[in-house]
Amino acid sequence: MAEDTRRSASPEESRDALLDQLGSANRRRRQEASHQLAIMAKYAPDVLIDHADALEEALFRPEAQTRWECLDALADLAEHDPAKVLGAFEGAEASLFDEDSAAVRLAAFRFIARVGATSPEHSDKAWPLLDEAIQCFHGDPEYRDMLQALIEFVKGDISDEARDALVARVDFDANKGSSAGYIRAYSRQIIDEAKAAAKR
Structure with missing residues (x-):
């Protein structure tokens, strides 16, 4: 053979x-x-x-x-x-x-x-696009996964300005809005991760 x-x-x-x-x-x-x-x-x-x-x-x-x-x-x-x-x-x-x-x-x-999430400079370039998308697709079917991506983003090496802007963007859903379920939970997690990052 x-x-x-x-x-x-x-x-x-x-x-x-x-x-x-x-x-x-x-x-x-x-x-x-x-x-x-x-x-x-x-x-x-x-x-x-x-x-x-x-x-x-x-x-x-x-x-x-x-x-x-x-x-x-x-x-x-x-x-x-x-x-x-x-x-x-x-x-x-x-x-x-x-x-x-x-x-x-x-x-x-x-x-x-x-x-x-890889550097403060990159976060400042990325944030305006992410911010616009948050406003455009809030509550859409893919928004859950977008929030999960934002949790990883806020854990990264991002600038104070980008972190503060993200916290301000999700604050209403986390604390004041009528949003329930995943939107409120993930928004609160983003804020918690931002606070933890600020202490590091």
Whole structure:
């Protein structure tokens, strides 16, 4: 029996093949590639981090799935080297106010919050976008997940100005409004985390 000499593709070869598909004219191939790249960004970010520009370009593809998968990938890469993904802010801003896809809006919000949490300078860049989205999507189905992203944001290395502005934004829901359930609970948690961060 002949020996099977086939070998598995290396992570780099797999990455390169997926990046080629991400630039394909075929919508389905782009979607499948973006999904696999999002997995790679989570479990092997070092293989992908120097190719964030390809993910950034894909934020302007017409189909929603490619955009939200790439935003998820960029959010994971931001934890490892935020400087490499700063170029994605323009595409993320456009996706943050996508009129047709809640999944795209949420992925953009998470990316911006994740990058914003990495330094005071980045938080000052991220906060105006996050603030506008809070006002636009308050109470929408994706708002629960947005609040969870804000909890992680306020725990990060953000500026005093961004932290104070966030506390002021959620104070009404936390203490004075009629909001019940998750909105009130998460808003109070954001304020508690902000107080804890201020003491550190």
